[in-house]
Amino acid sequence: MKRNCLVLTVLVVGAVCLLQIGCQEQAEVALKPKPELTSPKPATSPAKTEAAPKVNEPSPExxxxxxxxxxxxxxxxxxxxxxxxxxxxxxxxxxxxxxxxxxxxxxxxxxxxxxxxxxxxxxxxxxxxxxxxxxxxxxxxxxxxxxxxxxxxxxxxxxxVLKIDYEPKKLNLLLRDENAGCPEITIRSLDNQPFAIKGFKSTANSITIDYDSSVKAMEFVLQPKVNMERLKKSLDGRIEISLTHPEVDTITIPFKSLPEFKISPPSLIIFKAEPQKPVIKEVWILNNYEEDFEVESLSSKKNIIRVLSQEKVGSRYKFKLEIMPPAAEGKVRIFTDVFFVNIKGGEKLEIACRGFYSRKK
Missing domain, CATH: 2.60.40.10 (Immunoglobulins)
Structure with missing residues (x-):
């Protein structure tokens, strides 16, 4: 009887122990957090280590x-x-x-x-x-x-170093002189190398020369011929002379002609102009060759310029002009005009006018 009671006691104690162990395992499982439903993160690769430079790598020189x-x-x-x-x-x-x-x-x-x-x-x-x-x-x-x-x-x-020299270096021409007062042009070799003239041209073909491209020499003296009518249309320019010298292909000589008339100032400029507020300017015209002349007519391209007075002083003319800035349109900050002076029996002179409006505050 006592033996049966002992066995029963052991079985009860064992069952209780097993029960406690099962409860502990359930408690441990419940304490573990549930995984969050997020996108999987890419696996990070280990940091790359820079390859050490090759000590014996061949290098250029x-x-x-x-x-x-x-x-x-x-x-x-x-x-x-x-x-x-x-x-x-x-x-x-x-x-x-x-x-x-x-x-x-x-x-x-x-x-x-x-x-x-x-x-x-x-x-x-x-x-x-x-x-x-x-x-x-x-x-x-x-x-x-x-x-x-x-x-x-x-x-x-x-x-x-100069291998070719020439004179003059510039031509100053006068419209009233015979052949425009054009001097001779001398070209000479400085290195004892003979050469020939193979070409000649000028602005507006106003200057020409006679030459033989088959002739070689150490020096040439050229006689330019000026076409006066062409020169009047193109007062300034240059001539180019082509050579057969091995180191000098072309020489260039500029020319400038004294015009018949001089305008002072050469243009009209107005700063800080106000719309419909007149500006008075004076213009002088004189003859560079001290010749008498007459003004036949005056005009304004856009009628912005008006002549207040005209006076002849010796061989010069003095004009008093009124410039009326027009109404400014939109964001336009400038106006222009051209004043014409017609010389009797001569040319038509142009005087450009440009005005700048005052900036609005």
Whole structure:
């Protein structure tokens, strides 16, 4: 009987223990948080570590035969070509990344931009000399992937010397003189190089010369011929004389003619103009050749300018003008007009007028 009671007690105690263990497991499960319903995050890869530079990686090295080119004496306004030769004396691939220009005077040509170890290349440079004589220096730069010498300066030197001289350097012409007072033009070689004249042209074809392109000489004296009617239509311009000299292709001589009349001031300008508020201006017209003349008529293109008085003083005319600024339209801040003076038996003079309105506060 006692044995049965003992067995029963053991069974009851065991059952109670099992019950407690089951409750603890349920409690642990209940304490665990439920996972949130969110989009899955991408797996983050471990941070990349930069590869250490290769100690023995072959590197390029650019080596020039010369970094300075001296042309010596060159003619003015001539085109001159020079070369800068280089070699990749390193072990790696040489890459040319850029070549700069100097004032637009040194364009370059390079066959390619990559050179293997031991391979050579040539940079060709075109140098255009100035007009004025004297020493000059130009500099450009070549950039590459040579770590020890990524920027190489290349220098071009030259001394501009006259190979051809001519006189006069400018022609001052007069409308009342015979042949416009045009002087002889003398052209001579300074380097003992004979040449011929192969061409001649002038603005409006107002000046011509006679020449034989088959004749070579060390010096030429030219006799210009002026067409007065054409010159009056184009008072200022230039003549160009083409030569066969090996270093001087063309010489240019400007010409300027003294006009028959002078207008003072040459134009009418009004600042801080107010609409419908008149502005008074004076204009003088005189004859540059001190000749008497008469004014036949006066007019205004847009009727903005009105003549208040006209007075002849010796060989000059004095005009008192009234300028009436028109009403400003929209955002327009300027007005213009042209005043015409017709000379009796002569030309028609034009005086430009421009006005600027005051800014509204």
């Amino acid at each position: 650019i080596t020039f035969e010369n970094v300075v080119h001296n042309f010596g004496g060159v003619g003015p306004e001539t085109e001159n070509i020079c070369e800068f030769k280089f070699t990749n004396t390193g072990k790696g691939l040489l890459k040319i990344t850029k070549v700069t220009k100097t004032c637009g005077c040194t364009p370059y040509t390079l066959e390619k931009t990559e050179y293997a170890s031991g391979e050579s290349g040539t940079l060709k440079v075109r140098y255009n000399s100035n007009k004025r004589p004297g020493s000059t220096t130009r500099r450009l730069y070549m950039y590459s992937n040579d770590k020890n010498n990524p920027k190489v300066g290349l220098t071009i030197k030259a001394k501009i």
